[in-house]
Amino acid sequence: MAENRTRSQYKKTKNTGNQKKSTSSFFKKLIMALFILGIVGMVAGAVTFYAIVKDAPPIDESQLKDPVSSKVYDMNGNKVAELGIEKRTYVKYQDIPKLVENAFISVEDIRFYDHHGVDLRRLVGAVIANFQEGFGAEGASTITQQVVKNYFLSPEKTIDRKLQEQWLAIKLEQKFSKVQIFEMYVNKIYFSSTSFGQVHGVATAAEAYFGKTLHELELHEAALLAGMPQSPNRYNPFKNPEAAEERRNIVLTLMAKHGFITEQEATAAKEIPVESTLVKVQKDPRPYDSFIDQVIKEVSELGDVDVFSAGLQIYTTLDPEAQAYVENVLNTNDVVQFPNEEFQAGLVLTDTQTGEVRAIGGGRNRQAADFNFATDINRQPGSTIKPIIDYGPAIEYLQWSTYHQIVDEAHTYSNGTPLKNYDNKYKGQMSIREALADSRNIPALKTLQEVGLSKARDFAANLGIPVGDQIYESHSIGGFNGVSPLQLAGAFSSFGNKGVFIKPHTVTKVVFMDKTEVDMKPEPKVVMKESTAFMVTDMMRSVVRSGTGRSANISGLQVAGKTGTTNFDSDTKKKYNIKSGGVPDIWFAGYTPNYTLAVWTGYSKTSETNYILSSEEKAIAKQLFKEIVQHVSEGKEKSDFVKPNNVILVEVEKGSNPPKLPSEFTPKDQIVKEYFIKGTEPKEVSELYQKPEAPTDVSINYDVDLKQLTLTWLYPEELREGITFEVQYSVDEGPFNVLKTTKDLGLNMTNPIKGAIYTFRVTAYNDDFIENRSDVGEVRIEIPAETEIDLDLDIIPDDENDQDQPGNEDENEGNDPGSNEGDQGDQGQNPPSNGDGN
Known part of the structure; x- marks a missing residue:
């Protein structure tokens, strides 16, 4: 039977054997290929490993x-x-x-x-x-x-x-x-x-x-x-x-x-x-x-390195002369008079443009391993935070001008808790420049509420302030823990550095024993618009020129800065019997185009005697700033903060809201100059101050029998509120002199000079803005020659409580055009007597 297999059956059997042989051959080739690849990989790995480790330094037993x-x-x-x-x-x-x-x-x-x-x-x-x-x-x-x-x-x-x-x-x-x-x-x-x-x-x-x-x-x-x-x-x-x-x-x-x-x-x-x-x-x-x-600390951030035994070369930003001066200021009473040995201060001086720390004052009479009050404290910053969390974000995100109007009035946090200003008063409508200069709390909170917590948090965090993932409305006035002078210096220098934040640092480069160099300089980071930085800076210049930081101002230097004060809670006040006005912390942070300095003053631990109370103690932070910055700036170029092209200075009529341009009649003392982002400046001219209506129908009558001149004029009754009339006179075409100011619509003059020609001018002006005057109403009369020389003057009606007679004006009103300036022009003109002994 076997011999009788068909050809097709034989062929099928033969093909199956070839298939098995082919599969076996494939696996042999695959294994060989993988083996070869493994050998190649091991060789390559060995070569790579050798290339890496051959540059490893030798083991030196002496090291x-x-x-x-x-x-x-x-x-x-x-x-x-x-x-x-x-x-x-x-x-x-x-x-x-x-x-x-x-x-x-x-x-x-x-x-x-x-x-x-x-x-x-x-x-x-x-x-x-x-x-x-x-x-x-x-x-x-x-x-x-x-x-x-x-x-x-x-x-x-x-x-x-x-x-x-x-x-x-x-x-x-x-x-x-x-x-x-x-x-x-x-x-x-x-x-x-x-x-x-x-x-x-x-x-x-x-x-x-x-x-x-x-x-x-x-x-x-x-x-x-x-x-x-x-x-x-x-x-x-x-x-x-x-x-x-x-x-x-x-x-x-x-x-x-x-x-x-x-x-x-x-x-x-x-x-x-x-x-x-x-x-x-x-x-x-x-x-x-x-x-x-x-x-x-900074070198330790590199990781696994022992700075004391690694043989490093550490290149720093230290200015030894500035550091020596800082230590002398803190450890003696040669420059600043400290109240006692327990009073402490911490400060950090940096280069505004580079963030490089030039000097650190870690504390008064500080010894090795003592607490560092410049870098390690975590205290509430008080109002020094307002440019960072309130007004900076408002200008950055809402495009507020330095004039932006805000109302200082009774106000609460969103949860209904009331907030007060430091003086327990309200000052009404003001600009944010004024609010920051006078360190008003309520405008600061209102500003944060308009900006929004999220944007304010991001802005502050980008400036190196440790605010965490979430802030609260209390942050608007510095109600949080907290910051160190090192962190505050970094934030403030960003405003002076055109909106670029460079983390404050003491180390620029580290060189290891194997000659490896590590660049330690932080990368600059743009954290705000240049326009924001400039406008906040200019607002803080008002703080030291006319606000709460006046004693920190330095003649000849462009200085911007902010004060900060914190308060005790009620439990602490009660526990230590804190007197009224006693506070735990006083700050001042400020900068020039060259240097930034943040200063904290206070006590390490609060007790019944260890807290800041007197005005002299409260001024020490500003005094430290002034003395140190003034010293390190000696011999340095005194540059100014540069205004960016997209910021413009505009004259604004004070109090207008929204802001309006002053008119030609706006008094000079009611015009302020403020900065706006180009494109947001006011276009409309204010109509608040209009030229007063001129007196009309000015007339004069002379009664020969009474020997009396009667001068009268008309003025619309609905416009008379707040209006005063100034009467000037001239004799025989001589110079005009002020005769009288009055609220009435006329006056009497008796016994004018016989044969003289009198010219009278009547002008209306607003009591609040005396420079803004109406057109003149004028009348002339010639007195008959047979008239008596004696002259008396009475105002119609004759009211003892009316305006004082010429020459009897209050000296405090000497700048009023209706004052006794008219007496000076009477010389040589035989002025009429007013009958009161003058």
Whole structure:
């Protein structure tokens, strides 16, 4: 049967075999191709890895054993400080208690004794996190890697640096034992600064923070120290006890998790307040301490870098002469008289155009590690916030002019809570320039309500003010916590810098030991229109010229600024028996085209005596501003703020709303000059001040028997309110002199000069605006020659309470055209007697 298969059956069987053979061949080729690609990939990866790690710096044992100090340079490139040359207690591994070692191992590298420099398990987890959240999202550095990156590499988080770090970590472990590497680590890590100085190494830290040796440390103290290296300044228990305690408790939890202590021991240690065992040591001042504090903070933002042992070259914005002057002003009474030793001040001086910090006054009589009142406070800014949250946004988003009218009147927050001005008064309609100059609260709130909270928040946030995600109407007058002088200086300088915000900074460049340079200058950011910046600036010039900041004005300089005062709440007033007028904070922030200075004054802690009360104390912030800015501006070019082309200065009739141009009859004292965005300026001319109607039918009659002249005129009854008539006379075509001013429509004159020719002129004017006068009504008469010479003058009607006689006007009215100026012209003209002894 088999031999009888058909040809078609045979062919089908043959084809099936060929198909199997073809499939097998394809998979063999695929596997070979993948193998070759794998080889190529491995070779390429190896070549790439080699190309990256070949540039890694060599492991220098001397750098591992001895920290390399960082040098700080001022704005001129001169070295002003060296960080790292400090007292240091070195401890051998065998002298490190297991309690301390376990604390560090738990939080920094639990598999330290198991890996060979790189922890692959942590690395895989970090790769996954970085893939999901972006490179740098999570680190996987071992203690060995931390030793490497702190002393040989720059801190940027790049793949190249990470590969070099891992390579050097493996090499380091090949060269040194685990105990040697751990010894290197704990002796060189940075533990922030205290009054003890800059703290390096765990043994030094034990002494600096607790006044103990390592063997004397208790569990909670060892855990606190182990938690600090991740962010030394943030977890400094002297400066930030709450953050330090939170971090300490994390370490205790990890120690229990990994079996180094029991849960009960962890719980008991967590109950101990951080501040309870901190040491009290003698303070030791350092030069430029306040400024250097900020330098360290900014360099620390680079990431994994120990500024005190990384051998950095740090180039700063410090003006040593300005810094020295600031410290002298704050620490002596040579320039400013301070009320007592507890009175404090914090200030920051910056370059208006660059944001570079020139000097920092961190406090009066400040010592190393003391609280920095210039950079670390979080106080309510009071009215200094009004240009930032109220009027700046109104000009930016609503195109308000500096003249924009607003009514200072009884008003409430949107929830119905009433708001008052500082003087508990209302001043009615005014311009926003006037409202800012006099620091009126109600116009400020009304402005914020018109702008809207969202836009105001965005505007302030772009100027570096920490307002969070949401603001409230109380922000309009500074009712929030809060700002520092550093932040306020940055915001105010944006107005003086044509609307460009440059974050205040002390560091311009950092050079690492491997010659890597990091540019630290912040990027400029346009945060408002140039027109907004100029118009707000001009409004703040009124603050120092005629408003609440007059004592901060500096002759010869273009100065803009704003005052700020905060108030105690009722509970605090009652608790400390605060006297009426006592306040916690007084601010002044201002700028010239060259310098910006923000000043805070107050007390560290409120007590029954520690608060600002007297007018002299309240003026210190403005006095500090004036003295310091005046000093640093000496010899500098005194430039002005430049008006942008889209802003125009327009004359406006005062009080007009909407604004109107003055007419030819508008009194000069009722004309103001204000800035408008081009295209929004007023076009309509005001009709408020019209030329008064002229007196009509002016006539004169002479009664020969009575020897009396009677002068009369007519004037529309409906127009007479507020109108006064001025009567001038001339004798024999001589000069005209004022004879009388009157509200009536005539007057009598007796005994005129015989044979003389009298000419009378009558003019009407408004009592409030005497310059605005009507046309003249004129009449002439010749007196018969036989008339008696004696002359008496009476006004019709004869009213004892009417206007005073010529020569008896009140001297306070000397500028009134109807005053006794007419007496001066009578000389040589034989004026008539008025019968009252003159």
